[in-house]
Amino acid sequence: xxxxxxxxxxxxxxxxxxxxxxxxxxxxxxxxxxxxxxxxxxxxxxxxxxxxxxxxxxxxxxxxxxxxxxxxxxxxxxxxxxxxxxxxxxxxxxxxxxxxxxxxxxxxxxxxxxxxxxxxxxxxxxxxxxxxx
Numbered sequence: 001x002x003x004x005x006x007x008x009x010x011x012x013x014x015x016x017x018x019x020x021x022x023x024x025x026x027x028x029x030x031x032x033x034x035x036x037x038x039x040x041x042x043x044x045x046x047x048x049x050x051x052x053x054x055x056x057x058x059x060x061x062x063x064x065x066x067x068x069x070x071x072x073x074x075x076x077x078x079x080x081x082x083x084x085x086x087x088x089x090x091x092x093x094x095x096x097x098x099x100x101x102x103x104x105x106x107x108x109x110x111x112x113x114x115x116x117x118x119x120x121x122x123x124x125x126x127x128x129x130x131x132x133x
Contacts, residue, residue, distance in 0.1 A: 017052055020060035029053055072110055072129040073103065079122045093117040 033053040087100040102108035119126045
């Protein structure tokens with residue numbers, strides 16, 4: 001067994017990452033993760049830290065903020081309404097205002113690029129734009 005794992009409780013007392021229990025801790029871990037992922041060449045240890053922080057953040061968010069299965073168009077409409085935006089406001093993310101209309105009317109599906117840009121715009125996981133059912 002690794003000497004670091006001989007006393008895991010001691011590791012936690014010394015400040016090692018641990019299970020997230022609050023939104024404040026979530027914010028702290030998210031800031032740390034963004035700082036690490038902003039590096040152009042993370043070290044192998046930083047790569048491990050990125051993976052660990054991502055797991056901890058995803059676990060907390062899945063428990064605290066579960067995302068119900070929803071139609072991607074309904075999710076997009078919700079995000080527009082929640083943010084006080086109109087179709088015109090997301091034309092850059094979808095390429096044109098006509099594409100926005102086609103997507104919102106169900107005549108066109110979101111593609112990978114749309115999802116990537118919308119995820120960044122609304123600070124949500126790309127998975128909210130996929131139907132699981």
